[in-house]
Amino acid sequence: MHFVLLAAVSADGFIARHPGHPPWEWASAEEQARFRAAMAQVTWSVLGRVTHETAHRPERKRIVFTSSVTGVAWLTPNHLGFNPAGATFDEVLETAKPEGTIAILGGTRVHDYMLEIGRVDELRLSIEPIRFDEGLPMFTGVAWLGLDGHLVRHGMVRVGEDEKLNDAGTVERIYRKLPSNAPTPAR
């Protein structure tokens, strides 16, 4: 299993202006094409109930974070509800039995949880040249300028240079988890 967190962010690091504000309303065509290509490779997605409902896809296999279940319970034949207050992530994996690449699709508290339990192997960030000034951050309480340091503290580092996706200034930035025996770089 390989867990990839896919997110589009504004230039000041927000994933949405408010809950219910989806990326397709503001992200570039190039970002959306990149997202669709990545999603074509994944077997399952992990996401919060609001993102799940905002981008409802009955045919997609999803682990949906929600406090409406006590631990792990099927919401529909393809959507497995998960409440971390009543079960561990390993328990939800025992039920879902996902293989291959699994996408982590937000929102903020799902990012927090997956990073905290060490289940983000790769983070692919599309950065759009638009500022929101306020909104939903990538991680709770982490300012955009503090993102790299937050990721380093969780064993993840930036790899390569930003890739330009279009002339307007959209770039893709990639972070990967360090091998567990690698020294943590200072930031």
Ligand SMILES: NC(=O)c1ccc[n+]([C@@H]2O[C@H](COP(=O)([O-])OP(=O)(O)OC[C@H]3O[C@@H](n4cnc5c(N)ncnc54)[C@H](OP(=O)(O)O)[C@@H]3O)[C@@H](O)[C@H]2O)c1
């Ligand atoms: N730009 C991007 O790449 C990107 C990525 C993701 C999302 N978004 C956008 O961000 C917005 C939604 O994000 P969001 O952060 O507000 O919401 P979200 O994470 O999608 O959903 C929040 C809900 O998920 C459940 N949840 C999350 N963490 C939980 C936990 N630890 N324990 C129990 N339940 C948990 C709760 O559901 P219950 O209320 O059912 O208990 C909570 O109300 C949408 O507009 C979406 O389109 C953008």
